[in-house]
Amino acid sequence: MGEKQTGGSGTTGGHVTLQDVARRAEVSLATASRVLNGTTQVRADLKERVLAAASELAYAPNAHAQALARASSQSIGLICHDVSDPYFAAIARGVTRAAAEHGLLVMLASTFRDPAREVDYVAMLRAQRARAILLIGSGFEDRAWERSMGAELDPYVRAGGRVAVLSRHRSLRVDTVQPENREGAAALARTLLALGHRDFAVLTGPRTLTTVVDRLGGFRDALAEAGVPLPDDQIVEESFTRDGGYAAATELIRRGLRATCVFALTDVMAIGALSAFRYHGVDVPGRVSLAGFDDIPIVRDLVPPLTTVALPLEEMGERVMNLALRDPARRSRVERIPGEVVLRASTAAPRKPS
Amino acid sequence: MGEKQTGGSGTTGGHVTLQDVARRAEVSLATASRVLNGTTQVRADLKERVLAAASELAYAPNAHAQALARASSQSIGLICHDVSDPYFAAIARGVTRAAAEHGLLVMLASTFRDPAREVDYVAMLRAQRARAILLIGSGFEDRAWERSMGAELDPYVRAGGRVAVLSRHRSLRVDTVQPENREGAAALARTLLALGHRDFAVLTGPRTLTTVVDRLGGFRDALAEAGVPLPDDQIVEESFTRDGGYAAATELIRRGLRATCVFALTDVMAIGALSAFRYHGVDVPGRVSLAGFDDIPIVRDLVPPLTTVALPLEEMGERVMNLALRDPARRSRVERIPGEVVLRASTAAPRKPS
């Protein structure tokens, strides 16, 4: 308590080491370590001295030294496109929550959709000996990229690292949490058909993303099954962002808005689209119905509230985290997450049924 | 290329070490290290051999060993209340972007507003020898908490760690990025007064948060200056969340909505409030004007778009990061971030001026 520690070992610069603690407690290094880790019984008085010394010196173990000695770290890596995207933010919340329960620290990386950056981050996380690497969000359909990812991931896995992906194709043979994008989009299509719509448009992100392939494919197939076409000029491609959605909707209007129902492949795009429609005086759902995908939290609060396909985002984050931590023996598990169509006020029957 | 490496050192379990690389390249450990770090000139042929060996073995340096040997890590810690809150998400984006530029990894922790958890995370980050610890978001006005935080932070700083905080009181003597909450709220109040409002209500978060103290104080003071009272029963306290805002607005209605203008202390609360008003048929801005604070990206897309005090969130994240990395010599810098009142359609002149 009233202990002066000015001028002790390393007034400036240095961190207190276990050695310092041991010295002060007048025990060996080994004993100090054992007390602090509870590895073995230690005589009560020594134990007390060590604890006292540690607290007086405000000792904090060096996690790097521990990781080195134990050959295992206390952190996991999370790679996503952009933390500030509500979709990822919700997932990240689930991941961090689950990580906290395991006493793990989350190392977060945003790639801003740059494949090269993604590879870099995997390398960094590998260097950090992260217990697991979590890849969140649509991958790229790109051979070269897959190869360089593999070049990082394979040795990592071979060395005992765990990889889990969320919402990616299984080009990488790893544990996977996979929302049923195709089925969800198809279900949405059927719902919209049932409302009476026959003229559709789609606002999509880059076609190279696996998510786009699945959602667009599922949607289109379901329409085709009902004999309803999806004309190419009614598919507008932009980035998977709010502004992308805005731009896509604007472009759609410019091309002549023939559709009575617009499907934005993500809620984030739908938000932008909704604003664009409002700006251009296109009433939703009066003139067009609008639907999204993901059910990010905010879309309830839009006007009109958005019809979408709900995914349990936070839970998905927890599951991918837990999947990565599960028994490494049984590999390559795939958990499929069904989406649920949530009808809200942004969709309605078309005014003039075609 | 065509190199078979089956059965090499550690087919399973082990990571490739620098030793392995050196052995394969038939050079010493030291030389391998020098090549990989570019520390010193190394004869061209040796260099080539090392590089080849490293790539063939898919070598990834052990960051823990590096950190230990170099006595410095490559990571910074970011502590916030909740990543999925758009306010923090935007800031986190700025932080991660800035960190990427410095080649640093961000370790992310969400406290979910639990002070104890916050202290725990600081301890973990300290153990990780994070280059800097960033504390984002309102602190607690609580002596005991301040003490335990100090107990972690002080030794960390003494040992050379850098701490920077964003949007907290300076009870901790560290670098600070401080939005001008008081001034911003006051400016907002004056703007609303100028619109003709005389009856105000406030939707606030927990009074123990410093942000609440400042924003509420600034708002109230500015009203007082104009001789306008802010009755206690028109201040509703809830959590700083969307649902908190919803609940607060609902409670306000229950108490009898005497105000013509409601100030929600954060945009996130305002979002909830807006939905509550809509649900209860209270027209915004027809019956009440509504204003928030922060200017998180989504509020442009609300209906009506929200009047608020804009803060450059992403930039704030970058600045707090850079502040933490700046020359440690000149300590305790404070960067003040002015807020700018942004008038949007959620506010209007009161219908029946009092």
Place this chain on the structure above:
DNA sequence: GCGTTCTCTGAAAGCGCTTTCTGCTACCGT
């Protein structure tokens, strides 16, 4: 041509921990 300076390589000493392994003391049964 020989001492001197340069340049580059390798051996070895840590960084701060964990974890054998060894050895001591104390206690047990008989």
Place this chain on the structure above:
DNA sequence: ACGGTAGCAGAAAGCGCTTTCAGAGAACGC
């Protein structure tokens, strides 16, 4: 009272790297 066995403390060997510190050639000047 004595050998045997726990129980517990300390010495020391790593974990995988960086970085002195020496030393060995090579290049240089005079």
